[in-house]
């Protein structure tokens with residue numbers, strides 16, 4: 001059967017219509033005519049695969065990665081970059097219209113990523129055995145099918161070099177992939193890099209790593225911080241296990257960011273695109289009205305990067321973050337940079353914000369939640385609070401739209417700025433500025 005692709009879906013798939021129901025077709029682009037196979041119904045929609053592209057879009061390009069069809073993580077790589085930007089703005093506009101009745105014209109131009117390849121500062125890759133060798137790869141989207149990936153053009157090139165070196169060393173020492181029954185072996189490889197240095201975390205079973213293996217890994221010039229994380233939970237959502245073992249080098253990875261001296265532990269969050277993160281925080285700071293704020297609260301603060309960018313505008317900034325390591329990093333960073341008007345609380349954002357808003361006046365709240373968005377407790381606290389201004393940084397248009405729909409009871413949306421942090425993928429970051437209605 002042949003179908004014409006009408007538009008792009010939220011995950012970068014092409015959408016056609018069959019029997020008045022949408023058909024999601026991975027890899028197809030708007031305006032293309034495709035012959036489909038494996039049509040499967042899921043109640044209100046269908047999914048199908050491309051058998052053949054009968055008429056190609058003019059915007060289709062050859063993907064920059066030879067493994068794109070195999071790992072399928074970069075669902076927009078076959079679309080010219082300029083058109084990716086347009087598609088992302090359109091997806092954000094459609095989603096905010098659908099959930100929050102926000103007119104598409106209210107959305108500003110998307111801020112492009114100057115480096116749409118080699119931008120990712122961290123990899124978290126599962127490990128498996130292939131032809132008797134430990135190798136890294138990806139679980140294909142929505143499945144537990146493992147595909148080894150020889151090279152990734154999204155990663156910072158140093159990640160790729162170190163990934164290959166680490167795998168070579170692990171294989172030299174006869175290390176095998178994780179075995180659920182024995183609770184032993186290597187599960188995942190995490191590499192984070194800033195400015196030519198890497199922090200490596202080996203996620204494993206209950207294995208005790210030999211001193212020879214650790215010494216070989218620390219001999220790699222770029223590895224300056226080495227950790228092991230024990231994770232024996234069968235269907236673990238978090239890649240890291242609860243137990244972290246420091247193996248050598250420095251405990252924290254140190255780097256410069258936006259003129260500030262930073263340090264980070266493996267479990268602490270940091271935006272995956274370092275250069276664009278700076279653009280994002282500068283843009284968020286530029287939305288401040290110019291007046292001096294009494295108290296700014298940054299909820300979901302990670303290692304407190306946004307607080308650093310805002311601290312000069314306020315008497316005090318309070319960050320709230322649930323990961324203890326990140327809070328520890330945030331405090332250390334503030335003192336490394338001699339900033340004494342920021343402090344951080346470890347806890348749940350909704351609970352701590354409820355407490356803080358009862359205790360004193362909050363002039364501006366910055367929220368940068370995970371993909372799940374703000375929970376009902378958080379929305380409830382905001383609606384009942386007297387907070388005048390909110391900057392909401394989102395990485396998920398759907399949860400953003402649902403949250404804005406509720407927040408619009410008390411807040412007016414002033415500005416919406418999309419920004420591309422994750423080129424080649426369908427992920428969209430956006431900054432929304434809200435002001436309390438009179």
Ligand SMILES: C[S@@+](CC[C@H](N)C(=O)[O-])C[C@H]1O[C@@H](n2cnc3c(N)ncnc32)[C@H](O)[C@@H]1O
Nearest residue numbers: 269271300301302321322323348349368369370
């Ligand atoms: C998208 S990251 C943003 C971090 C930081 N704003 C930045 O840009 O680096 C979300 C952060 O929220 C934290 N987090 C997740 N759920 C939380 C909760 N219920 N309360 C407080 N922090 C939470 C995560 O650990 C993570 O650091």
